[in-house]
Amino acid sequence: MAVPALFLVLCACVWGFCHVEATPDTLSSLDSSFCHGDLEVIYPQLVIDKCLIIPEDGKLREKVSTVWKAPQIYFPGAHKKKMYVLVMVDPDAPSRTKPTAAFWRHWLVTNVQGSALKRGQIQGTTITDYHPPTPPQKSGFHRYQFMLFEQPPDAPVSLTEQEKSSRGKWGLQAFVKKFDLGKPVAALQFLTQNYKD
Template sequence: MDWTMRLVAAALFLGLTVVVTRAQVRMSQCASTPVPNEDAGFCRGNLEVSYTELQNISCKVVPNCNNYREKITTWPPPLVKYPGASETATYLLVMVDPDAPSRSTPLARFWRHWLVTNITGTNMKTGRIQGQELSPYQPPTPPPRTGFHRYQFLVYRLSTQNISLLPEETGSPGAWQLDQFQVRFNLGISEAATQFMTQNHMDSPPVRAPGGGGSVQAPPTGGSSEPKYKPKQASGLALPACIHIAYHLWSG
């Protein structure tokens, strides 16, 4: 009887160990991976970006698991925290997509996803993005078959609080002249910057994990954020940008 109980206990322990190990493997496979080396240099200043179900994804690729690449297109604004902010200063936060409509053809580059000015240093340190919202938050919604997009966040210390957009800039968030905006308000170099990468969830076919434990999407390989396939090139220069605009209007 004693040996029978020991065998049962051993079997139960072994089964529990296998279940826990598989769960740990799935969790590790679902972890965010760093952006390719060629893009890592953009990140500086210890700027943190966290979404509802994702921890800090600063300088990382959104994992293709738990429907994260689809969910992120509907989540509210992320928590953007800059621990190095001065409590006596005011700040400007910019979120842009430099890869609109695609990284290979960025005709609408620096698509403006979020623009908030007059954020106090105290709020910037804690991630409470409260100030004058010049462009309301627009979730990352990379169009299908356009590869991985970088979503970049920049924080500027302000020397003036009279920040505004020109009428032509408010007409469309696409093809925003970010460099001219920086010069117009003497913003200089951003104090902190970071980015994350993601692509349309329909373009993320699952890759079977070793041992059959769930599935993950392979991260960009070879230091490239381009998809293995080439996005279809439309004739003309304005059409890809128009498609990007239409997609954002439809998805919004």
């Protein structure tokens, strides 16, 4: 019985679609506890629906850094008539042991339509264009965190000119407080390292 199951998994990966599962021994309890709310981040050959470490096999680390564009974002719990703010950051720039450039802002989209999120799409106002995970060589694993906040009605969310001038050293907590975003309604993260390491 195990052979047919293995065959199906192998076929799925060969056909270009892998659903990577996290196992308890891959993440610390702190890293595992970050994820909540059924958020899904969908790359062409990789569906991330829980906290995990991207494996080396299948060149997934290389593809997420150098090949794939912005992922689809699916949030089944979105309210159709509400708007959301999507944030993607690296809290480990340039390394987890010395995060002197944290938070590195990889993606920021405001006015995200809840109806689109329910379909796995991002329709909103892009404030910071998507930048793929590109951890420096020999810097170890980096966490790439996706957070979805409910956007208060009639509240324009933007960056200051100073924030726009650099992606690094972004004051995420100050941003959340300034626009009264509260806690994320959903959050997800994956860990990866430079694909040449």
